[in-house]
Structures are given as C-alpha cells and as structure tokens.
Amino acid sequence: MKRSEVSTTLPRSLIGEHPSIVRLRQLIDRVGKSRARTVLIYGETGTGKGLVARLLHEASNRAAAPFVDINCAAIPGLLLESELFGHEKGAFTGAVGHKQGLIEAADGGTVFLDEVRELDTVMQAKLLTLLDTRRFRRVGAVRSTDVDVRFIAATNKILLGEVKAGAFRDDLYYRLQVVAINLPPLRERGEDIFMLAHAHLQSCNRMHGSRMTEIDPEVEEVFRQYVWPGNVRELENLIERICLLEDGHRVRMEHLPDRIIREARQATRRSAPSVGSGKSYHAATAEYQKQLIREALAATGNNIGEAAVRLELTRHALRHQMLKLELKLPGESSA
Numbered sequence: 001m002k003r004s005e006v007s008t009t010l011p012r013s014l015i016g017e018h019p020s021i022v023r024l025r026q027l028i029d030r031v032g033k034s035r036a037r038t039v040l041i042y043g044e045t046g047t048g049k050g051l052v053a054r055l056l057h058e059a060s061n062r063a064a065a066p067f068v069d070i071n072c073a074a075i076p077g078l079l080l081e082s083e084l085f086g087h088e089k090g091a092f093t094g095a096v097g098h099k100q101g102l103i104e105a106a107d108g109g110t111v112f113l114d115e116v117r118e119l120d121t122v123m124q125a126k127l128l129t130l131l132d133t134r135r136f137r138r139v140g141a142v143r144s145t146d147v148d149v150r151f152i153a154a155t156n157k158i159l160l161g162e163v164k165a166g167a168f169r170d171d172l173y174y175r176l177q178v179v180a181i182n183l184p185p186l187r188e189r190g191e192d193i194f195m196l197a198h199a200h201l202q203s204c205n206r207m208h209g210s211r212m213t214e215i216d217p218e219v220e221e222v223f224r225q226y227v228w229p230g231n232v233r234e235l236e237n238l239i240e241r242i243c244l245l246e247d248g249h250r251v252r253m254e255h256l257p258d259r260i261i262r263e264a265r266q267a268t269r270r271s272a273p274s275v276g277s278g279k280s281y282h283a284a285t286a287e288y289q290k291q292l293i294r295e296a297l298a299a300t301g302n303n304i305g306e307a308a309v310r311l312e313l314t315r316h317a318l319r320h321q322m323l324k325l326e327l328k329l330p331g332e333s334s335a
Contacts (some may be wrong), residue, residue: 012199013048013232016192020184032059041154043183046231050153057110065109068102072116106149116153130173130208161301182309186228193223200236204243212243214250225264252264290325302329
C-alpha cells in the first residue's frame, strides 16, 4: 500500500502492513466471531484498546445488542458496584428507587472493562463470581439475576506482574486470560507510522479544510526516531494540531514541538554505534539481541509467552535464542 493510497475502509489505528498489525486484524475477525466469553487486551496508552474492543463486538453475533464501555478508573470505588450491578430501592442512603446496572443493560451484548487493573480487591472478587456463574446480585437485592454478556477487559499494565505484587487476584487473571490480544506500540510498527500520519492528514483535511498533503523527509526521520509514548493517539493529536494551526501543503520541521525533535535526536544518539568500540559485527548484534530480549522480559514480568509475542517469535524460538545468548530468567539454574 503506497502512502498516497491509504485505505479509507480500515479504522486509522489498524492501517498498516507491519506483521503485528496484519495479525491483529486477523485476530479481531477470528476472536470476534468465536464463542470466547472473555477477552483480555494488553496495550500501552494510545494504542487503541477501546477501538479493538468495539471491533470485536461488531465482528461478533452480538453486534446488534448493546456495547457498554466502562472505565474502571473513572468511577469511584464506592459507586462502582452500584453502577455495574444496579441497586434496589432503599439499598443505601439516596437509593430512592430501583436502578438497572450497566452489566444488566448490556445483556446479550458486550461489556468492555477498560483499565480493569484499577478494580479494588472487593470488586475483583465480585467480577470473578460473575464470570464464573454469569449471575450477579443488585446492591440490596435478595435474588441473583442471570446475564448473557461477553466481557472484554483491557489494561496498560502487565497483569502477571500485578499478580506477583499482590495487587491483582491470580484466579481472576487466569479467568480473563483465556484469550489475550497484545496491541503493538507505535514505535515498533516501522513504516506504518508514515501510513498513519498520511491517513490522519487526509482526515484532517476533510474535517478542517486544511491542505496538508506532504511530510518533509526531515520530519519523517524525526517520526522514525521518536519513541511515541502516547502511541497512535499522540501521532493523531500532533497531525491535527499542525493542520489546525499551520499553513501550506507540507508538514515541516518548524511545525514540530521542540520536545519531540529533542527526544528524537537523543534517541538517535543512544542508538548510534560508538566509533572505535572494537566490537565485531556478530558481537554487536548479539548485544542488541540481548537488549531486546531483556526489555521484553522486563515489560512482561519475565513471562516467556508474552515476551515471545512482543518479539514476534514463537515461545520455542525465544527459549532457543536465550540459550544461545546465555540469558536466563531470575532464579533459573546456571547449570
């Protein structure tokens, strides 16, 4: 797909030809149509977890039923149970009537629990019971109510690490982990960055009447080196700001915030090989491979399976590479 021929049928976050995005599109279609009752989405802030959740719903046989989006971090703990499960009249001070909860409102459809890690231990236990029995009890109710929903949970944290730290129930983790989808960060998607940038330029031109159609090569190099901590959302916000505030047909260096240019140049210096290091090609390559594997293991709480997914390797291939590079997990014998 050429940059001038950006697809207009795909959601912008899923535009691209990187293998991780191609697999993600296939996975959304397959999991969406499956009978999986729970799905767990991993992804950094701005990678599109909410979008993927909605696409899973739209690909399912539940598409005609409600899709209910619940941000677990946005509702105070004391109100969350009532919001999720509803309450009966008189259940607590201020409960002047019966209230239907969000989960009951989603019956037949999908409940998206964004930032599920933010649930406190009491709500984690209640969610586990709901997932196991498909029944819940409104606050103040005597009888339970049956519900038929698919639960999609999302988090920007490695839940296994949270389990090991005692912050998340292990039984709930394994209940949610039946089907896991990992969203790649923008910095790992290569040339997709430019396809996404051009797609959003086209969108902004339609929305705001701007005329930006090109991106200078120097800007593309900055985009290539910058780490994009806010991922696709950060890129889209940047493009939209430029279209709104700048004139002309090209995105130029002077349109970029100084912070982005500075951080991109710092990243370039960090990644550049040191002159006169004396390392052979093979030694330098092995050191880089070790760094990638260590970073993936650290990001996944030393979970081999999840690290392999991040590195686009099979579990066996990652283990083989670790053996070759003499890398071991904490606590493994050196024998």
